[in-house]
Amino acid sequence: MSGRPSPAKVAVVLGGSHTGMLAAAALAGLADRVVVVERDELPGEPAPRKGLPQARHAHMLWSGGVRAMEDLLPGVTGTLTDAGARRAPVTTDMVVLSAHGWFRRWPESHHVILAGRDLLDATVRARVLADDRVEVLGGTEVLGLTGDAQAVTGVRVRERDGRERTIDAGMVVDATGRASGTPRWLTDLGLPAPDRREVDSGLAYASRLYLAPEQARDGFPVISVQPDTQAAGPGRAGFLLPIEDGRWIVTLNGTRGGEPSPADDDFVRFAREELRHPLIGDLISRAEPLSGVSFTRTTVNRRYFYERMPAWPENFTVLGDALAAYNPVYGHGLAVGAQSALVLRDLTRRYGWESAGLARRVQKAVARPVGAAWELATGQDVFYPGATENGPTARDRAVAAYVSRLMYTATGNGRIARRVTDVTSLERRAEVLLAPGVLLAAAVGPLKPTLAEPPLTAEELKKAELR
Incomplete structure (x- = not known):
């Protein structure tokens, strides 16, 4: 094709982090050109960037997200593991203290990818930008949308030299994260403000990077000490993730x-x-600190219900933390971003680039993975004092009581542990937990007694210098 593509076949993705890059990958085969507008200058190698302070904290990518990412970027999982990322089987390589005691290390049901956020983002970014149809405008600030309440036609931006201009586009995706301007941009177009819900547990996060003892640098399990959300007082938790190097x-x-x-x-x-x-x-x-402590209070669960809007403009979609941001302790944000980008690709392929109502279809469809992660996070956080204005509802209490019974059962029943991880991995919907066999198992309770000590092997204890 000669010349520049028509604006109708240009996609603009706002935000160049994990979800934004996967959205660009989703659209690269459907648009003639994809422009990623990013406020930061993105590094060429795994390195920190100013606009992503949460990268200094622990991340994991659940297998539901890994599968979506692999569908969008075939072979990327192998590239990550070749670079040192860890594939950890669930719950085989996990030592987890739940509210009801230590989980046993059952045979693999699902898995997580463990890596520093810098490595994860750089690997995905390199794969996406290897496609000549994708370009990045770094150091560029988004000022707002162009168009009207019926259709978005592009974005207004301010470039690094202070110049302002409009980028015309046939599709705009907001993946700018928690600081998204979409609520304001929509009202500027004449649309009503969206419904929003927040559940704020008041969680504060402190993270630090360590060099493991030499003998524990390979094959060491994930360690997680969870809070008891039903106990009085604040919840305290911690987790240790083995990553690259x-x-x-x-x-x-x-x-x-x-x-x-x-x-x-x-x-x-x-x-x-x-x-x-x-x-x-x-x-x-017994490990060597490699960094100081990174601290944040940016942990509120916040969801915009764009799928409920009485009207939605054509050519505009909101994904990732711009749509719903979760308490990061549950580790679902990366997976939901990948699953949502896959929805964007699949529906655009199915209905066609310029089909009427495409953007609304996408926005309604991504509410499914978003809602699954939302229920997992807020179903626990709502019980902390001050998390919501009115406290947990009767439904919240009923659901929490059943989930608590399931988690207790999972400490001593491998089949139920697998059903639970079906859901926490975002590979299956929560309805699997209401199957008759699961309900019966929950009524019976665990088949094996509660473990008194963490289920570390003798070799792992020796590696960690605990024996």
Whole structure:
């Protein structure tokens, strides 16, 4: 094709992080040109960037998201693992203290990909930008949308030299994250403000990077000490994820009144004395710190219900944290972003680039993976004092009671543990937990007694210098 493509066949993606890049990959084979508008200058190698402070905290990509990402970028999982990312089977390579005791390490049901966020983003970015149809406008600020209440026709931007201009487009995707301007942009077009819900557990997050003891740099399991959300007082939790280059990234967190300190010299103490078990503190006391503590309070669950809007403009879609942001302790944001980008690709292929109502179809369809992660996060967070204005509803309490019984059963029943991870991995919908066999198993309870100690093998204890 000669010359520049028609604006009707140009897609603009706002935001160049994980979801934005996967959205660009989703559209690259459907548009003649995809322009990613990014406020930061994106690094060419795995490296920090100013607009992504959460990259300093632990991340995991559940297998439901891995499968979606692999569909969009075939072979990317292998590229990640070749670069040092870890594929950890669930729950085989996980040592987890739940509210009801230690989970057994059952045979693999699903998996997670563990890597530093810098490595994950750089790997995805390199794959996406290898396509000549995708380009990045770095150092560029989004000012607003062009068009009207019926259709979006492009975006207004300010480039790094201060020049303002309009980029005409046949499709615009907002993947700018928690700071998204979409609610304001829609009212500027004459549309009503969207419904929004927030559940704020008051969680504070503190993370630190460690070099594992030499003998524990390969094959060490994930360690997770979870809170008891039904207990009185604040919830405190921590997890240790083995990532590339023999490192551990450790995140400690606590809700209102139980927050970790941002001080480096209090990190090990909190892990040892404030969590429900001292295992993580004991492990990191034998490891070498590679960074100071990174601290954040940006953990509120916030969802915009764009799918409920009485009208929705053509050519505009909202994905990722711009649509729904979750308490990061549950680790679902990356997976939902990948699944939503896949929905965008599949529906655009099915109905056609310029089909009437395409944007509304996409917005309604992505509410499914978004809603699944939303229920998992808010179903627990709503019980912390001050999380919502009116506290948990009767439905919240009924659902939580059943989930609590399931989790108790899963400590000693491998089949139920698998059904639970079907849902937490975002591979199956929560309805599988209401199957007659699952209901019966929950009524019976665990088939094996509760473990008294963390299920680390003798070899793992030796690797960690705990024996």
